[in-house]
Amino acid sequence: MAARVAIVGGGPGGYEAALVAARLGAEVTLIERDGPGGSAVLTDCVPSKTLIATSDLLNGGRSAAELGVDVPTDARVNIAAVNERVLGLAQAQSDDIAERLEMSGVEIVAGVGRLDRTGGVVVTAEAGERYVPADGVLIATGAHPRVVDSALPDGERIFTWEQIYALRELPEHMVVVGSGVTGAEFASAYNGLGCEVTLVSSRDRVLPGEDQDAATLIEDVFTRRGMTVLGKSRMAGVERVGDGVRVALEDGRVVEGSHCLLALGSIPSTANLGLDALGVDLDEQGFIKVDRVSRTSAPGVYAAGDCTGVFMLASVAAQQGRIAMAHLLGDAVNPLDLSKVSSNIFTSPEIATVGPSQSKLNEDGLHFDVAMLPLATNPRAKMQGLHDGFVKLYSRKSTGTVLGGVIVSPRASELIHAVSLAVAMHLTVDQVADAFTVYPSLSGSVAEAARRLHR
CATH class of the missing domain: 3.50.50.60 (FAD/NAD(P)-binding domain)
Incomplete structure (x- = not known):
């Protein structure tokens, strides 16, 4: 049976x-x-x-x-x-x-x-x-989605990420509460769609749990594209006021907008x-x-x-x-x-990671080397007018084995696979560097980072 x-x-x-x-x-x-x-x-x-x-x-x-x-x-x-x-x-x-x-x-x-x-x-x-x-x-x-009594979604002006697709008109000013992965993705998306966006973060920077270099770059991109990022600003409550919303912060400040998206965790x-x-x-x-x-x-x-x-x-x-x-x-x-999981944050540009973070490797006391290449130095990136991003690889100091990496780039979710394979198969930086890449290509920066880690 x-x-x-x-x-x-x-x-x-x-x-x-x-x-x-x-x-x-x-x-x-x-x-x-x-x-x-x-x-x-x-x-x-x-x-x-x-x-x-x-x-x-x-x-x-x-x-x-x-x-x-x-x-x-x-x-x-x-x-x-x-x-x-x-x-x-x-x-x-x-x-x-x-x-x-x-x-x-x-x-x-x-x-x-x-x-x-x-x-x-x-x-x-x-x-x-x-x-x-x-x-x-x-x-x-x-x-x-997590909700709190002081900020209850109504599906019309105040939304969770499950309700946001009920919108029939583009918001004039979207206030996103929460700067984790979900909040950062939606803030990036609505900024790209042409909304005024204010991102309310209770932490000192966006994406507090992610690679610090990547998070710093993304926040810089956000502000250059006109987004208002309020760090160290914990929400006290959200209420609907007429055809808009009012987001109260614990320090007494108030942020007014046309709509609010709650990204408070799960x-x-x-x-x-x-x-x-x-x-x-x-x-x-x-x-x-x-x-x-x-x-x-x-x-x-x-x-x-x-x-x-x-x-x-x-x-x-x-x-x-x-x-x-x-x-x-x-x-x-x-x-x-x-330790072999690859993940991606779909901001613009994307952030893709695999393996332990740099901070985790430091906490564990591992001896490792780091190579980080700005995307702007890549010839294909220059041809496409790409300026924001980087490729970063970590390798074990004693053996050159690839431990992990971070890629910040358009379509980083596609580029990370080569690093993911290296981590899964315990490849050395020399093995990664010896594999052919197309010239010109964004993936060429992965091989170049590996060459710079040669011991």
């Missing part, structure tokens, strides 16, 4: 796990409230990056005059059309995932799942309740799942505790994605889900290794 697997949550952690389980011969039921792909596809990652693609198109015209091209300066964004496309692409991606799951033999059940003491899952749907028996369960319920979606009944341990913030093969503290119960708080990226969620099913169903398993 085939093993029975129930998966609660259809985001990247859930649907990738379902595909692996089906491939390994299991009978798989995927329970999802909103649609295949979950919030990552329908309200978060896919929509935001689609919006950013439109912003990037307009940002690309900034260097047109330098390249000898006259571009009209009165170009306007039809935000209603942009958001219609954003939501249409998100739904199309969800439909593609659904088709792939169904072709793989996965049963998709629309509803909300709750773990049962028997080891199965009780699904609550419009038609009533249904019990799904299971030999193993994966929880992949993700997370949702809350794990782990309530009302029946976790207590099975003895699934949570941390102080409500995230599910898991080990490197995605096991929880309860036998036969696994968890993946943002609900675990391990590393809140779609790619990590997907890998956690794949690992969980391989472990549950007896396939070969490579435990999750966060």
